[in-house]
Amino acid sequence: MSVTDDAIAKIKAMIVSGDLKPGSRLPREADLAAELGVSRNSLREAVRALSLVQILDVRQGDGTYVASLEPNSLLDAMSFLLDFHQDDSVLDILGVRRILEPAATALAAQQMTDEQIAHLHTLVEPPQSGAITDLVALDLSFHAAIAAASGNKVLASLLDSLSMPTTRARIWRGVTEEGAFERTVAEHRGICDAIAAHDPELAHARALAHVGGVMEWLRKAAG
Template sequence: MPLVTTTRTGLVDQVIAQMRELVASGEWPLGEKIPPETELVSALGVGRNTVREAVRALSHAGLLEVRQGDGTFVRATSELSGAVSRLCDTELRQVLEVRRALEVESARLAATARTENDVAELEVALRERDAAIDEGDPERVARTDSRLHLLLVEASHNPVLIQLYQGISEAVLSSVATTFDPTVPPERTVSHTELFEAVRDGCPEAAAAEAGGFLDELLAEFDERPGSARSAHSS
């Protein structure tokens, strides 16, 4: 999507709207640096102060992150996910707790609401996740595992639940990347086969139990880490 020259009314709002669309569309990918200020000034036909104010507003909203001496980077794809990821940057346990709350109910609903197309997409996503684990590629594992869980939530066909989960997508991706250990043999990594089968076979209670079970394991592992609040309390 090319940048277009703005009119003189509501310049900051227009620049914010264009930047937000570039982020949401993926033209400015998550984690990547956006064009430098001089390039934005030229492309938009506005002054430096207008660009700086727009960047400041989007940084405050959580979409962009200004790194002094390094540039400005895309931090989130929406204001909601930006706010959530900003709150959860160092709060892995809280992210896992929220994931558990949303994913357990999503699995329960998906077991009765899923369509044949949902099942087919889930099966492909599961194979891709397992292949990534076999390869021991942390980045690919994080991406494929997160996609599998998003598809499970989407199979619930509950639009409110789906929107809430999409809002924490960056936090989910981060939590998967943080908890995956490439030194653990693939056969000892948490399997989602039983979860998929419970959803496919229409077993809501089994699906909910599977969805909650692996997250309970992650929470227990987190609490046993040296330095965690619960570990310190128990000692």
């Protein structure tokens, strides 16, 4: 378990035990980090992750509060966490993507026009906001553009249907794995360069490694 995952687990335990009640404000960052025995940076990442799944509510200039935890909100948050710890469906979906996406990328390397490649380059650079959610949005657009450029509408449609169910996994990786943001950008650049060089074998290999890396992380995160 990563240090950030450890901090997440400890905050969740405080909520379950009643030490932190719905609507209550979290202690000062320094105090809570000391109480949990984690660094302030790890605590910050844990808070960010839990706010994404609506367990915590970060209010700029006011503080961080435990969400209301009304049934609908809580069930959505819990189902999100179950995706990683009790359900292999996301991993199965990635397994299918690992078969199909390298093939689509190889086809795109053979068929992409200069105009399409120029557009793909705009989807490779990290968002100015630096937000994980914005990076994931670019990630989805990047892979969709490659699939569409494969020239096979059925393949593109299949990959599109497999993309959205893994969005939460991508966000979770971004907030819990150190360097995931930079690694994703670097891998996308490598895939883009292979396509621009019209090298289908290299494009296939880099796409395979890219999806395989996400699968390896998810296996560890769900373990």
